Amino acid sequence: MKAFSELFTKIEQTASTNEKIDALVNYFATANEQDAIWCVALLSGRRPKRTIKTNELWAWSTEITGIPAWLQAESYHIVGDLAETIALLLPPARATSDLPLHEVIHNLADLGNKSDEQKKAYITGMWASLNRQELFVFNKFITGGFRMGVSDKITIKALAKYYNVSENIIAHRLTGNWEPRGNTLAQLLASGEIGADISQPYPFYLAYPLETPPEELGDITEWFVERKFDGIRGQIIIRDSTLFVWSRGEDLMTEKFIEFHGLVHVLPNGTVIDGEIIPMKDDMYLPFHVMQTRIGRKNVTEKARKEAPLVMVCYDILECNGIDIRHLSLQERRAVLENLLRDARAQHPVLPLHISLLLNCTNWTEVAAERLNARETNCEGLMLKRKDSEYKTGRKRGDWWKWKVDALTIDGVLLYAQRGHGRRADLYTDYTFAVWDGDILVPFCKAYSGLTDKEMVDVDSWVKKNTIDKFGPVRSVTPGLVFEIGFEGINPSPRHKSGIALRFPRILRWRQDKGIKDANTKADLQELLNIYSVGKDK
Amino acid sequence: MVNRKFRCLPKAGIKDGKLMLTFDASGIYCAQADVYIDPWKPVNRAIITHAHADHARTGMTHYLAHEDTVPVMQFRLGADIHVQGLAYYETITINGVKISLHPAGHIWGSAQVRLEYKGEVWVVSGDYKLQEDGISVPFEPVKCHNFITESTFGLPVYKFPDPQIVHDDINAWWRKNRDEDKNSVICAYALGKAQRVLQHLDPAIGDIYTHGAVDNMNKIYETQIGALKPNRRIDSNVNRKEIKGSIIIAPPSALDSPWLHSLGAYKLGICSGWMQLRGTRRRRGADRGFVLSDHADWDQLNTAVLATGAENIYVTHGYKSIYAKWLQTNYGLNATEVETLYTGEALDDTTDKATENKSNEGI
Numbered sequence: 001m002k003a004f005s006e007l008f009t010k011i012e013q014t015a016s017t018n019e020k021i022d023a024l025v026n027y028f029a030t031a032n033e034q035d036a037i038w039c040v041a042l043l044s045g046r047r048p049k050r051t052i053k054t055n056e057l058w059a060w061s062t063e064i065t066g067i068p069a070w071l072q073a074e075s076y077h078i079v080g081d082l083a084e085t086i087a088l089l090l091p092p093a094r095a096t097s098d099l100p101l102h103e104v105i106h107n108l109a110d111l112g113n114k115s116d117e118q119k120k121a122y123i124t125g126m127w128a129s130l131n132r133q134e135l136f137v138f139n140k141f142i143t144g145g146f147r148m149g150v151s152d153k154i155t156i157k158a159l160a161k162y163y164n165v166s167e168n169i170i171a172h173r174l175t176g177n178w179e180p181r182g183n184t185l186a187q188l189l190a191s192g193e194i195g196a197d198i199s200q201p202y203p204f205y206l207a208y209p210l211e212t213p214p215e216e217l218g219d220i221t222e223w224f225v226e227r228k229f230d231g232i233r234g235q236i237i238i239r240d241s242t243l244f245v246w247s248r249g250e251d252l253m254t255e256k257f258i259e260f261h262g263l264v265h266v267l268p269n270g271t272v273i274d275g276e277i278i279p280m281k282d283d284m285y286l287p288f289h290v291m292q293t294r295i296g297r298k299n300v301t302e303k304a305r306k307e308a309p310l311v312m313v314c315y316d317i318l319e320c321n322g323i324d325i326r327h328l329s330l331q332e333r334r335a336v337l338e339n340l341l342r343d344a345r346a347q348h349p350v351l352p353l354h355i356s357l358l359l360n361c362t363n364w365t366e367v368a369a370e371r372l373n374a375r376e377t378n379c380e381g382l383m384l385k386r387k388d389s390e391y392k393t394g395r396k397r398g399d400w401w402k403w404k405v406d407a408l409t410i411d412g413v414l415l416y417a418q419r420g421h422g423r424r425a426d427l428y429t430d431y432t433f434a435v436w437d438g439d440i441l442v443p444f445c446k447a448y449s450g451l452t453d454k455e456m457v458d459v460d461s462w463v464k465k466n467t468i469d470k471f472g473p474v475r476s477v478t479p480g481l482v483f484e485i486g487f488e489g490i491n492p493s494p495r496h497k498s499g500i501a502l503r504f505p506r507i508l509r510w511r512q513d514k515g516i517k518d519a520n521t522k523a524d525l526q527e528l529l530n531i532y533s534v535g536k537d538k
Numbered sequence: 539m540v541n542r543k544f545r546c547l548p549k550a551g552i553k554d555g556k557l558m559l560t561f562d563a564s565g566i567y568c569a570q571a572d573v574y575i576d577p578w579k580p581v582n583r584a585i586i587t588h589a590h591a592d593h594a595r596t597g598m599t600h601y602l603a604h605e606d607t608v609p610v611m612q613f614r615l616g617a618d619i620h621v622q623g624l625a626y627y628e629t630i631t632i633n634g635v636k637i638s639l640h641p642a643g644h645i646w647g648s649a650q651v652r653l654e655y656k657g658e659v660w661v662v663s664g665d666y667k668l669q670e671d672g673i674s675v676p677f678e679p680v681k682c683h684n685f686i687t688e689s690t691f692g693l694p695v696y697k698f699p700d701p702q703i704v705h706d707d708i709n710a711w712w713r714k715n716r717d718e719d720k721n722s723v724i725c726a727y728a729l730g731k732a733q734r735v736l737q738h739l740d741p742a743i744g745d746i747y748t749h750g751a752v753d754n755m756n757k758i759y760e761t762q763i764g765a766l767k768p769n770r771r772i773d774s775n776v777n778r779k780e781i782k783g784s785i786i787i788a789p790p791s792a793l794d795s796p797w798l799h800s801l802g803a804y805k806l807g808i809c810s811g812w813m814q815l816r817g818t819r820r821r822r823g824a825d826r827g828f829v830l831s832d833h834a835d836w837d838q839l840n841t842a843v844l845a846t847g848a849e850n851i852y853v854t855h856g857y858k859s860i861y862a863k864w865l866q867t868n869y870g871l872n873a874t875e876v877e878t879l880y881t882g883e884a885l886d887d888t889t890d891k892a893t894e895n896k897s898n899e900g901i
Contacts, residue, residue, distance in 0.1 A: 074857075149820075
């Protein structure tokens with residue numbers, strides 16, 4: 001635990017990728033092998049099943065510190081992280097302990113079937129024997145959201161360096177479900193050869209946004225142009241007559257996507273298809289908010305299935321007859337995919353698998369025109385993929401580009417502000433914006449990203465000076481600042497006061513050149529709603 | 539709990555009110571002596587607790603400050619200002635009000651202002667800390683009936699480490715950077731923090747350099763108080779290639795400036811109480827954040843407030859509503875929050891005088 005906490009400190013204290021990699025390599029070389037695999041698990045977002053509730057942490061820590069609950073709550077609003085707040089409030093340790101990382105995590109996981117007294121005794125005992133930094137790390141094991149400033153790429157590079165294995169193989173082995181407990185990195189990284197996990201997906205190949213004119217991509221005949229659908233990126237896997245559906249967030253979502261359950265009888269074993277899972281009705285793809293009615297639910301009701309039947313728009317095939325074909329060209333892979341779907345459809349006319357259509361463009365001007373049509377088809381824009389590209393690992397430049405339509409924009413007035421989390425902690429950076437409805441400002445969206453660090457500090461200081469009232473952590477401010485809000489889509493919503501819901505709202509610019517009277521109106525929003533949601537989900 | 543706010547009382551109210559000190563649109567005012575303490579608008583007579591820019595402002599007809607603060611004010615506000623210096627504990631009387639200055643321990647020359655009239659005592663503490671820093675006269679509690687306190691770090695999550703540990707960390711960090719052939723840039727405001735950091739550096743590790751704004755303050759300190767560790771101002775006479783494995787003390791405004799980039803590869807460390815929070819450390823983008831503050835943390839604030847024996851506490855700049863509520867509910871004190879224009883410990887340049895830090899000399 002000490003070594004892991006020191007690794008955490010080292011990584012926090014450097015902005016250099018190479019120093020982070022070296023720190024990790026050094027940890028892999030010196031740590032107990034069960035500690036090392038837990039380190040990788042934690043870095044890639046895996047954590048033990050949660051056995052302690054937030055309110056238990058609150059109660060036990062206030063009992064120790066003697067700080068009134070209201071003051072602890074105020075502290076939390078300012079620190080912006082519960083694990084850190086408790087670590088800062090607890091008194092210095094009375095003793096020291098250095099249990100191996102994996103033991104601490106296993107102990108936490110095993111608290112699940114212990115009594116409340118035993119849980120409390122364990123946690124408070126640990127609190128009394130850890131230093132400030134260890135306390136924070138320990139609390140993070142419980143509360144989750146363990147971010148160390150280490151991207152997947154850095155973890156993969158460090159493992160590749162230490163084990164002298166290619167980064168692609170490491171990335172593949174780390175994908176999907178694997179159990180750190182009782183496992184070692186050596187076993188995990190060797191798992192491809194023997195007794196491989198049949199559910200294991202391939203690492204997704206991700207595109208960067210296109211920021212140059214498309215003409216710079218060269219001859220259009222070397223490119224496939226497809227629509228960029230607005231659903232959930234996923235992989236459908238059939239192996240050993242078993243179906244697995246993975247989302248790009250590496251969640252196994254097989255149970256939720258009932259529509260695909262019949263595919264085990266349709267697709268041959270050893271098939272892995274990459275595509276977009278999206279609701280479709282009457283030959284029309286439905287917008288993302290319809291999709292949300294499916295994924296948010298634990299149990300998929302008959303009604304939900306009828307209202308939002310899912311299909312996968314398939315755009316790639318990664319494994320065919322049990323053979324990894326990612327090294328073939330996209331053109332070759334697509335031919336394999338088309339054949340497979342054609343054969344399947346011949347036997348099963350109602351198939352929840354569609355091929356992603358290629359847009360027939362003969363020059364980049366036509367491509368640009370197609371991009372502007374994206375919203376009519378509930379799409380986010382276009383995908384440009386080089387015909388001879390292999391299927392790479394992770395986000396890479398060069399062969400695949402996403403070219404999204406420009407965001408819709410509206411100018412809103414800052415109405416409420418709240419302190420943020422993480423690197424925005426202690427600053428008023430979570431905002432609610434309003435538009436004019438006659439003489440009244442009505443809130444229409446919340447957004448927190450998009451400002452520079454300098455702007456964040458400036459707006460924070462403005463908020464503090466222009467506060468009208470405080471409601472718990474929220475401050476209402478004198479209307480005075482105008483921001484340009486960008487968003488990807490607009491839909492009616494009975495849950496919001498304004499009657500609309502925006503998709504991916506974020507701050508594009510602080511319009512210091514505009515007064516509050518120049519902000520948009522509710523009628524402007526209504527007009528956008530009429531344009532962009534007509535004939536879509538009716 | 540009723541939130542008693544006392545915000546910019548109109549001037550007419552002062553004469554009718556019973557309070558000896560009031561807060562008006564220009565600052566903290568003593569009507570009996572017709573004097574302001576740390577006013578933010580031009581007034582006739584001003585007592586200045588210390589020379590940071592949010593407390594010592596330009597435009598007053600007469601200034602009164604601690605004798606070590608006088609040359610800093612003359613440097614920053616102009617050689618022609620009318621200013622009188624006082625030693626600690628020296629008393630002057632204005633219209634029956636006995637006024638004296640007492641060590642605040644915030645920076646060298648910083649003072650708490652004690653005002654006594656007909657047996658009633660008020661103390662305006664300005665900014666203060668209870669930690670001893672090796673360069674300023676340590677804070678001394680002053681018994682009073684009414685105490686005006688800052689609350690910059692008035693939250694129980696702020697518990698500052700022993701400064702000796704922090705200074706050891708800074709030296710260890712410098713040594714490590716030197717071994718990796720990098721310079722170390724330490725960011726500290728020019729007046730106070732810079733001398734404190736300098737005085738605890740280990741010259742055996744390497745050379746110590748200073749930004750011009752820091753050197754200006756160092757010179758005043760050395761004339762006024764005593765010697766500092768050997769250091770060299772980076773001006774046009776300094777060959778940049780000689781700066782190797784060295785430490786450079788610079789004010790926040792020098793960050794990301796051409797001046798700094800001309801110094802070759804470096805690691806950046808920031809010294810501030812705000813570095814206690816992970817979010818702030820990450821936001822600042824420094825390589826290292828050192829928790830070193832010239833303000834009082836939670837425990838120091840509580841110790842200081844209780845040591846005055848005051849019943850009425852006026853809480854200014856910082857987490858004032860939270861801290862006032864704590865004093866009311868936990869100690870049963872009559873605590874009130876007050877709006878002022880003081881900024882406390884800023885991570886940007888509001889503490890120093892902004893213009894003087896814009897020195898890009900020698901580029």
